[in-house]
Amino acid sequence: MKYVSTRGGVPPATFSEAVMTGLARDGGLLLPESFPDVSAKLPSWAKLSYKDLACEIIKLYADDIPEADLRGIVNRSYAVFRDSEVAPVKKVGSVHIMELFHGPTLAFKDVALQFLGNMFEHLLARSGGELNIVAATSGDTGSAAIHGVRNRKGIRIFVMHPHGRVSPVQEMQMTTVTDSNVFNIALQGTFDDAQSIVKKLFGDLKFKDKHHLGAVNSINWARVLAQVVYYFYSAFKVQARTGAAKVSFCVPTGNFGDIFAGYAAALMGLPVDKLYLATNENDILSRFFNTGVYSIGGVVPTLSPSMDIQIASNFERWLFLRAGRDPAKLNDWMMSFAQNKRLSIDRITGSGEFDPFIRAGRADTNDTLATIRRFHEEFDYLLDPHSAVGVHVALSQKESGSPVICLATAHPAKFPGAIERATGKTGLATAPQIEALKGLPSRKEILPNDYETIARYIDREISDNV
Numbered sequence: 001m002k003y004v005s006t007r008g009g010v011p012p013a014t015f016s017e018a019v020m021t022g023l024a025r026d027g028g029l030l031l032p033e034s035f036p037d038v039s040a041k042l043p044s045w046a047k048l049s050y051k052d053l054a055c056e057i058i059k060l061y062a063d064d065i066p067e068a069d070l071r072g073i074v075n076r077s078y079a080v081f082r083d084s085e086v087a088p089v090k091k092v093g094s095v096h097i098m099e100l101f102h103g104p105t106l107a108f109k110d111v112a113l114q115f116l117g118n119m120f121e122h123l124l125a126r127s128g129g130e131l132n133i134v135a136a137t138s139g140d141t142g143s144a145a146i147h148g149v150r151n152r153k154g155i156r157i158f159v160m161h162p163h164g165r166v167s168p169v170q171e172m173q174m175t176t177v178t179d180s181n182v183f184n185i186a187l188q189g190t191f192d193d194a195q196s197i198v199k200k201l202f203g204d205l206k207f208k209d210k211h212h213l214g215a216v217n218s219i220n221w222a223r224v225l226a227q228v229v230y231y232f233y234s235a236f237k238v239q240a241r242t243g244a245a246k247v248s249f250c251v252p253t254g255n256f257g258d259i260f261a262g263y264a265a266a267l268m269g270l271p272v273d274k275l276y277l278a279t280n281e282n283d284i285l286s287r288f289f290n291t292g293v294y295s296i297g298g299v300v301p302t303l304s305p306s307m308d309i310q311i312a313s314n315f316e317r318w319l320f321l322r323a324g325r326d327p328a329k330l331n332d333w334m335m336s337f338a339q340n341k342r343l344s345i346d347r348i349t350g351s352g353e354f355d356p357f358i359r360a361g362r363a364d365t366n367d368t369l370a371t372i373r374r375f376h377e378e379f380d381y382l383l384d385p386h387s388a389v390g391v392h393v394a395l396s397q398k399e400s401g402s403p404v405i406c407l408a409t410a411h412p413a414k415f416p417g418a419i420e421r422a423t424g425k426t427g428l429a430t431a432p433q434i435e436a437l438k439g440l441p442s443r444k445e446i447l448p449n450d451y452e453t454i455a456r457y458i459d460r461e462i463s464d465n466v
């Protein structure tokens with residue numbers, strides 16, 4: 001399988017190259033040149049364990065990784081999950097909830113970042129090289145990435161979070177990892193400042209090449225790929241439970257990475273009815289799929305901070321497919337968006353929709369709190385605020401008879417403040433993994449919001465810690 005850039009400016013890459021590069025050198029995102037049709041395999045795949053299914057799906061895309069090695073990578077990645085099913089699916093009220101928060105940092109990002117960490121280690125052992133990961137985080141990505149690569153040979157990770165603006169739980173999950181290859185930078189600025197410093201570091205091709213910079217955000221194809229697996233896994237479970245021919249999914253969305261994995265599953269032949277895209281008040285994507293107009297507004301802080309985004313990086317992958325994989329058309333769209341901060345797309349002729357699968361809705365703070373409260377009172381089930389946004393949208397949008405699988409993307413114990421506000425009760429949302437962090441030694445470097453200072457810091461730590 002070869003990987004092509006949405007911007008069309010680089011030669012096709014192998015899977016290994018795509019994983020190590022992250023963002024393509026032409027500034028585009030990489031995606032497979034085609035999505036294999038697996039319809040004929042579905043009956044036999046439905047009987048597989050999570051790990052076996054992961055191997056079958058991933059090997060179609062990672063065909064330059066020897067199969068025995070891939071099996072080892074998958075087994076190691078999912079052995080650390082507390083539930084042997086990795087992504088168990090529970091029936092709660094009228095929806096099915098797929099719990100994706102049984103990994104080390106209690107967020108769905110572990111599913112992909114454990115896999116990516118093991119994949120990086122494997123590729124580096126083969127090439128003898130080293131990798132320096134630089135990432136900006138508003139909380140969840142940073143901790144999952146740190147736990148994915150801590151203590152791995154040949155890898156260092158520099159994670160920048162906005163100083164004093166991540167939740168206490170998220171800060172502990174990052175800064176109590178004191179392995180010598182982990183560098184936490186508390187940036188005296190916002191998440192957007194951190195993100196723009198990271199972009200500038202990657203844009204400096206001399207710096208990027210000198211230090212072998214790598215990316216762990218969802219522009220990295222390996223992350224999306226690892227997430228494709230649980231769409232298949234949960235669909236099989238719910239089909240067996242309900243006898244339904246098709247299933248729908250509801251996905252709390254920020255950077256469009258998770259829902260793009262579901263989109264890929266649908267393109268591969270998984271019988272998907274609808275993909276419900278759920279946003280909070282930061283609703284650029286739900287507005288787009290209802291109006292065809294993509295226009296940025298300001299970011300407002302919400303109860304579901306991991307979805308507080310302005311520009312969804314993976315959306316470019318969807319646009320590329322919508323452009324019929326024509327990089328010239330995509331480039332036109334991106335250029336006009338850069339100029340006008342606005343992009344508008346026509347409806348599909350015939351159906352009058354913007355996409356055959358995607359339907360979109362949003363939940364505001366009151367909807368989110370009401371959904372958490374209702375699920376706690378009626379079903380004794382605790383939703384974290386991100387998952388609650390999804391469940392609200394699923395219940396308000398559901399338009400056909402297909403069962404809906406709602407993705408639960410974080411454990412409620414990561415957001416005890418929101419749970420308390422919704423239920424009026426304290427101490428409901430706890431997890432031993434979080435209790436265990438309290439009082440542990442922690443390490444972070446507080447640095448000013450200044451590109452040169454950050455670049456010099458990274459440069460120095462790399463040469464000091466060979």
Ligand SMILES: *Cc1c(COP(=O)(O)O)cnc(C)c1O
Nearest residue numbers: 140254255256257258306409410
């Ligand atoms: C990152 C995150 C999301 C959003 O996922 P995307 O792939 O960015 O759309 C939703 N919920 C939680 C808890 C997250 O950490």
